[in-house]
Amino acid sequence: MSQNQKINKTEACPDCSRPLSQCICGKVASFPTKTRVLILQHPQEKLKLWNSARLANLILPNSILRVGLSWPNLKKASGIETAEPSKWAALYLKGNHKLEKPFQLFNRKEEPLEDASFLQGIIILDGSWKQAHSTWWRNPWLLRVNRIALNVNQASKRNQAKEAGLATIESIAHTLPYLNEPTSVSESLLQQYQDFIVTPNRTGRKPKPFSYSV
Numbered sequence: 677m678s679q680n681q682k683i684n685k686t687e688a689c690p691d692c693s694r695p696l697s698q699c700i701c702g703k704v705a706s707f708p709t710k711t712r713v714l715i716l717q718h719p720q721e722k723l724k725l726w727n728s729a730r731l732a733n734l735i736l737p738n739s740i741l742r743v744g745l746s747w748p749n750l751k752k753a754s755g756i757e758t759a760e761p762s763k764w765a766a767l768y769l770k771g772n773h774k775l776e777k778p779f780q781l782f783n784r785k786e787e788p789l790e791d792a793s794f795l796q797g798i799i800i801l802d803g804s805w806k807q808a809h810s811t812w813w814r815n816p817w818l819l820r821v822n823r824i825a826l827n828v829n830q831a832s833k834r835n836q837a838k839e840a841g842l843a844t845i846e847s848i849a850h851t852l853p854y855l856n857e858p859t860s861v862s863e864s865l866l867q868q869y870q871d872f873i874v875t876p877n878r879t880g881r882k883p884k885p886f887s888y889s890v
């Protein structure tokens with residue numbers, strides 16, 4: 677089953693966007709976080725069978741899921757009037773970064789920062805690498821926020837190669853512990869991803885890698 681497989685609109689739950697046979701409405705356990713999580717979803721991702729953004733959004737009441745291509749600034753994208761770019765960080769697009777540590781925060785000048793406790797929110801671009809790349813360049817305000825680079829040794833549950841990146845929900849799960857969120861939140865994000873998306877869709881055949889990488 678291709679990871680790019682789309683759900684037919686007539687067969688998708690209007691609320692959770694999952695296939696009606698896999699509707700997760702009312703089944704998700706949610707976990708409050710101090711950290712705001714802003715997910716910018718490419719419109720073509722919304723009905724992808726393997727998309728994890730809506731699940732992450734339902735698990736994290738302090739998250740915001742926005743579907744679109746561009747927004748004029750962080751305040752408009754997040755809907756938070758007090759949002760300051762200097763207190764937010766975007767998860768890196770996959771680059772040539774040779775990262776030794778599992779987590780590294782950089783400021784907008786690419787200088788590494790040791791203390792991430794000042795961060796109020798994180799931004800994740802949800803889509804294929806190509807889509808995320810285009811979202812990045814359509815939203816120049818993203819250059820004004822800090823950046824987080826992840827180097828996760830644990831292979832994605834989607835069976836993709838490590839280099840191919842993580843599902844959105846996995847990226848969030850691997851980031852939150854470094855922002856002083858309880859590990860139970862991350863464990864539940866990964867477990868619910870397994871239960872609600874991976875297990876129902878796994879057919880034994882290795883899905884083709886796709887997705888936004890960090």
Ligand SMILES: [Zn+2]
Pocket residue numbers: 689690691692693694699700701
């Ligand atoms: Zn539903």
